[in-house]
Amino acid sequence: MISAEIEKIFGIKAITPEYYKNALTHPSFIKDNGLDYSECYERLEFLGDAVLKLAVSDILYKNYPDYTEGQMSKIRSIIVSDNILSKLANKIGLNKLIIAGEHDKKQGITELESVTACAFEAILGAYFLDGKFYEVMDFLNDAFHDEIIEIDENFEKYNAKAILQEYTQGLTKETPVYRLVETKGAEHKKTFIIEVAYRGEVIAQGEGKSKKDAEQHAAYTACEKLGVIKHE
Numbered sequence: 001m002i003s004a005e006i007e008k009i010f011g012i013k014a015i016t017p018e019y020y021k022n023a024l025t026h027p028s029f030i031k032d033n034g035l036d037y038s039e040c041y042e043r044l045e046f047l048g049d050a051v052l053k054l055a056v057s058d059i060l061y062k063n064y065p066d067y068t069e070g071q072m073s074k075i076r077s078i079i080v081s082d083n084i085l086s087k088l089a090n091k092i093g094l095n096k097l098i099i100a101g102e103h104d105k106k107q108g109i110t111e112l113e114s115v116t117a118c119a120f121e122a123i124l125g126a127y128f129l130d131g132k133f134y135e136v137m138d139f140l141n142d143a144f145h146d147e148i149i150e151i152d153e154n155f156e157k158y159n160a161k162a163i164l165q166e167y168t169q170g171l172t173k174e175t176p177v178y179r180l181v182e183t184k185g186a187e188h189k190k191t192f193i194i195e196v197a198y199r200g201e202v203i204a205q206g207e208g209k210s211k212k213d214a215e216q217h218a219a220y221t222a223c224e225k226l227g228v229i230k231h232e
Contacts, residue, residue, distance in 0.1 A: 002097060006123060009092050010139055015130040019044070021099075023122035026115060028101035041122035048125030051133065052080055055124075055140045059148070078151050078158045079144055083213055085117035088143055094120055108188015113210050156229045160220035167228045168198050176222070178215050181205065194218045 002021050003014035014020050027040045037043075056079050060072040078084060089095055098110040098119050109115055127136045151158050165175050182193040193207045194214040204225055206217025223229040 005097055009094060010123070010127070010136075012127060012132050012135045012139060013130075014126070015132075016126075019126035019129055020123065023048075023126040024094075024097050024099055024119055026098060026100040026104065026109065026119075028104040028109065029099050032101035032103075041119055044122035044125035044129075045118045046125070047128060048121035048123065049080075051124045051128045051136065052085075052121055052140070055133075055137050056080060056144065058137065059141050059144065063148070064152075074155065074159065075148060075151050078155075079148060082113050082117035083210065084147060085120045086113040089116040089120040094123070108186070111188050113213075156223065157220060158216070160216050160223050160229070163228060164196070164219045164223050164226075167223070167226065172199065174199060176203075176219070178218065180211065196222050198222075 001017060002024060003017040003019075006014050006020045022039050023041050023044045025040045027042060029035070030037065030040045053076065056076050057072070060067070060075060064072060095110055095116045098115065100110050100115075124136055127133070156163055161176075168174055168176055177197045178194050179197065180192060181195050184191045184193070189209075191207055191209060192211050192214040193205060194211065194217075195202050195205045196215070196218040197203060204218050204221035206214050206219070206221055208214035208217055220229070
């Protein structure tokens with residue numbers, strides 16, 4: 001039973017089994033099987049997104065009493081990103097429990113960053129409905145502890161795009177332009193190569209498992225080349 005598997009992963013009692021089944025059901029499955037929209041993860045993901053942001057906000061507020069609203073918002077925006085959530089979902093094995101339509105599953109849809117992130121948020125929504133918000137808070141506090149410290153200490157690695165844009169706009173009010181150069185790999189294991197240019201000149205390239213990730217890598221390399229990010 002899916003709820004039993006979820007209990008093992010999160011260490012939190014799952015009271016209402018159908019919540020967790022729905023939380024792991026991709027829209028392609030209900031489409032293939034003629035099921036009701038409410039039986040896929042999208043509504044629970046909407047709820048879980050709010051649960052996640054509140055939980056992370058509480059963690060940051062308590063752990064960083066001297067930080068401004070802006071500083072906490074920057075860290076939170078990275079923690080709740082698909083990239084971080086997908087990594088955690090894969091680490092705990094949640095991706096292996098996602099239910100999808102046969103065709104989409106063969107195409108590797110259950111391994112996509114956006115899908116695993118949505119499923120993770122949907123599980124949080126399910127636990128919220130089961131009255132387990134404080135237990136979820138404890139889980140997220142432990143799960144994100146090292147990640148939050150890493151992001152706080154090395155923020156530029158995670159938000160290089162914003163840093164690069166602030167730099168270029170400070171010079172000429174122009175923004176960097178990102179362009180997809182190449183896509184490599186199988187459909188469900190794609191690697192994207194992105195280049196970033198400023199005022200018509202290519203500054204750097206970056207690659208990643210998603211376009212957003214590749215853009216961040218390209219921006220970070222560009223910041224290094226331009227001296228915006230300096231290492232001791």
